[in-house]
Amino acid sequence: MQPIVVCNNLCHEFQVAGGTIQVLKDISLEIYPGELTMLVGPSGCGKTTLISVIAGLLRHSAGDVFVLGKNIAKLSSMELLKLRREKIGFIFQQFNLLLGLSSNENAAVPLVANQQSWETAQAKSNALLTQLGMGNHLEKLPRQLSGGQQQRVAIARALVHDPKLLLCDEPTASLDSQSGQTVMKLLTELAVKPDRAAIVVTHDPRIYAFADRVVHMEDGRIDKVEQGKEAIRLQRH
Amino acid sequence: MMRVAFKMLMQDTAKYLGLILGIVFATVLIAQQAGMAWSVILMSVNATTSKTEVDIWVMKPNVEFVDTPESMAEVCLSRVLSVQGVQWAVPYYTGAGMLRSVDGLFKSVSINGVDDYTLTGAPSKDQMVMGNVQDLAQPDSVLVDYIGYRKLYPKAEPKLGGEFEIGQRRCTIVGIYKSKASFSGLPMIVTRRSVAVALARETLNSMTFILVKAKPGIDHRELADRISSETQLRALSRDNFVEMNINWMIKNSGIIENFGITVAMGLVVGIVIVGQTFYMFSVENRKQFAALKAIGVSNSVILQMLLAQAIFVAVIGYAIGIGICSALFYIMNLSPDSSLVGLFLPDTVALATAVIVIVMVILSSVVSAWKVLTVDPALVFRG
Ligand SMILES: Nc1ncnc2c1ncn2[C@@H]1O[C@H](COP(=O)(O)OP(=O)(O)OP(=O)(O)O)[C@@H](O)[C@H]1O
Ligand SMILES: [Mg+2]
Numbered sequence: 001m002q003p004i005v006v007c008n009n010l011c012h013e014f015q016v017a018g019g020t021i022q023v024l025k026d027i028s029l030e031i032y033p034g035e036l037t038m039l040v041g042p043s044g045c046g047k048t049t050l051i052s053v054i055a056g057l058l059r060h061s062a063g064d065v066f067v068l069g070k071n072i073a074k075l076s077s078m079e080l081l082k083l084r085r086e087k088i089g090f091i092f093q094q095f096n097l098l099l100g101l102s103s104n105e106n107a108a109v110p111l112v113a114n115q116q117s118w119e120t121a122q123a124k125s126n127a128l129l130t131q132l133g134m135g136n137h138l139e140k141l142p143r144q145l146s147g148g149q150q151q152r153v154a155i156a157r158a159l160v161h162d163p164k165l166l167l168c169d170e171p172t173a174s175l176d177s178q179s180g181q182t183v184m185k186l187l188t189e190l191a192v193k194p195d196r197a198a199i200v201v202t203h204d205p206r207i208y209a210f211a212d213r214v215v216h217m218e219d220g221r222i223d224k225v226e227q228g229k230e231a232i233r234l235q236r237h
Numbered sequence: 238m239m240r241v242a243f244k245m246l247m248q249d250t251a252k253y254l255g256l257i258l259g260i261v262f263a264t265v266l267i268a269q270q271a272g273m274a275w276s277v278i279l280m281s282v283n284a285t286t287s288k289t290e291v292d293i294w295v296m297k298p299n300v301e302f303v304d305t306p307e308s309m310a311e312v313c314l315s316r317v318l319s320v321q322g323v324q325w326a327v328p329y330y331t332g333a334g335m336l337r338s339v340d341g342l343f344k345s346v347s348i349n350g351v352d353d354y355t356l357t358g359a360p361s362k363d364q365m366v367m368g369n370v371q372d373l374a375q376p377d378s379v380l381v382d383y384i385g386y387r388k389l390y391p392k393a394e395p396k397l398g399g400e401f402e403i404g405q406r407r408c409t410i411v412g413i414y415k416s417k418a419s420f421s422g423l424p425m426i427v428t429r430r431s432v433a434v435a436l437a438r439e440t441l442n443s444m445t446f447i448l449v450k451a452k453p454g455i456d457h458r459e460l461a462d463r464i465s466s467e468t469q470l471r472a473l474s475r476d477n478f479v480e481m482n483i484n485w486m487i488k489n490s491g492i493i494e495n496f497g498i499t500v501a502m503g504l505v506v507g508i509v510i511v512g513q514t515f516y517m518f519s520v521e522n523r524k525q526f527a528a529l530k531a532i533g534v535s536n537s538v539i540l541q542m543l544l545a546q547a548i549f550v551a552v553i554g555y556a557i558g559i560g561i562c563s564a565l566f567y568i569m570n571l572s573p574d575s576s577l578v579g580l581f582l583p584d585t586v587a588l589a590t591a592v593i594v595i596v597m598v599i600l601s602s603v604v605s606a607w608k609v610l611t612v613d614p615a616l617v618f619r620g
Contacts, residue, residue, distance in 0.1 A: 048618045048619075051618070052615050052618060055531070057531060057613075057614050057615040057617075057618075058615050081530075081533045081534075081535050083533075084531065084532065084533035085532065085533025085534070086533070088533075090528075090531055090532065090617070092617050092618060093618075094617075096524060096525065096527075096528035096617050097528075098241065098244070098245060098248075098525050098528070098529075099245075099248045099525065100244040100245045100246070100247060100248025100249075101241065101244050101248075105241070105244065109241060109529070109532065110532055110533070112238055112240075112241060113238060113529075113532060113534050113538075114533075118240060141248075157532075169618045
């Protein structure tokens with residue numbers, strides 16, 4: 001099985017006043033389709049930086065990163081945009097929905113950005129939102145929705161164009177534990193498919209149980225990797 | 238994505254309305270003031286442009302403006318007539334006088350004397366509201382322009398046969414004609430030149446212009462040049478005469494400066510309001526645009542979205558603004574004795590305002606677009 005993401009000796013440093021700080025140190029990692037990989041570790045250890053590099057939002061300093069077989073260092077910024085637009089779905093801690101658009105329209109944006117007609121896009125996002133239990137809130141604006149509902153709209157937006165890679169940064173951090181559980185349950189049900197990989201950054205131990213694999217980071221390095229849902233669950237109980 | 242752009246634009250209703258209000262304000266200020274300025278300037282040439290049968294205007298060489306002419310000797314007419322290419326040439330008199338109405342009120346009027354024999358330079362048939370131009374043949378008969386009539390008799394319905402004195406000479410109204418407002422705003426009296434000279438209490442030699450028709454096929458400018466060089470008078474084709482008067486107005490009336498200040502103010506206020514609102518839009522929506530970029534929307538599409546937003550509000554704001562402005566001009570013309578009668582919104586001004594407003598809005602939006610275009614999409618992961 002081909003991995004969706006491969007990092008070989010990935011390093012990243014930020015230029016700051018008074019020098020550089022090494023944020024990612026020699027990361028080697030493979031992410032496979034059909035799996036939900038959680039990236040966990042203390043604040044500031046580099047989790048967000050790592051998925052930003054994988055998403056092509058940040059150009060890394062050294063090492064190789066392959067996404068869907070492509071060496072992203074060799075891609076132009078237009079090619080990176082296209083990769084993100086067509087193959088990657090995003091979920092953010094702050095939802096980042098467009099405030100002037102209804103749920104249905106928000107979730108349709110990636111399709112519209114991919115040149116699909118407004119009507120087709122609406123129909124697809126409508127179906128997905130209904131699956132996510134948002135059928136009664138299709139016309140509502142983000143400000144009329146609770147956090148958990150907004151995150152469900154965000155899930156629909158992340159999945160509507162059937163991406164091969166799903167990147168989530170702290171998807172439950174802004175939610176109460178009840179909504180967090182619901183969101184993760186829906187996410188695992190809908191997002192994990194044989195041809196898609198999902199990476200979820202979190203430091204919320206209550207949701208570890210949804211992972212197929214947990215990658216622990218510490219100070220820019222990978223500390224340990226736990227494999228298999230059962231193993232994770234056993235460790236917790 | 239344009240649909241997305243419009244929804245984003247209207248998400249903040251208060252700012253959206255503020256933006257449109259700013260554009261409306263700028264449009265009204267610019268179009269209204271520029272319209273007044275330009276229509277006042279055009280008023281100075283209304284009398285000239287309306288005499289379409291006249292190809293060339295001849296005057297004393299030192300005359301700079303149609304309302305400040307000088308008398309020419311009667312012999313000038315025969316000299317002009319003798320220039321090759323002249324079909325006909327007639328004398329024309331313009332001057333001013335004091336009108337005394339039956340109830341003893343005094344009013345300044347402008348007096349226009351047309352050729353006694355041909356009545357050339359008198360209003361056309363189409364311009365007549367009442368009466369007949371030919372009736373000028375009757376002794377001491379005059380035509381009065383409609384706006385002027387309303388100024389002279391604010392309460393009475395227009396009718397013929399009314400009498401008044403000018404220069405202690407009694408005259409009778411035999412016709413009322415429609416004309417565009419004049420620069421002086423005075424009621425206009427049209428009569429035969431022999432009568433006009435008497436009304437204005439001039440002595441001899443009262444001929445301020447010679448109106449010339451060129452023979453068919455003769456170039457007006459060339460003929461004007463020929464008349465100038467052969468008679469030592471100043472002869473100008475109608476277009477050049479209009480141009481001379483407009484230039485004189487621009488240079489000497491101070492209109493451009495006076496109105497220009499307000500126009501510039503409108504522009505500055507517009508740029509400030511519109512620019513600032515766009516800037517706030519951009520700053521507040523940075524995260525939303527960052528999310529779009531993360532999702533894979535390119536800068537060029539985002540720029541198109543911002544431009545579409547700008548053009549959209551510019552068109553709406555301009556349409557409302559120009560509507561308000563036309564209404565203002567309409568209201569100004571409602572009362573016949575107001576000094577604002579005759580002011581209007583010239584098409585050129587409406588068009589120029591459209592260009593100015595749209596450029597202003599696009600520029601303001603492009604400047605603040607910078608904030609959006611340079612936003613780092615990685616921002617979406619940061620709180
Ligand atoms: N643009 C930047 N410039 C300079 N330093 C940065 C930048 N972005 C992140 N850092 C630093 O890099 C380190 C890793 O940041 P990162 O956001 O990847 O951590 P994280 O694991 O996601 O933390 P958290 O759990 O708090 O979100 C931190 O020390 C942070 O201060
Ligand atoms: Mg983070």
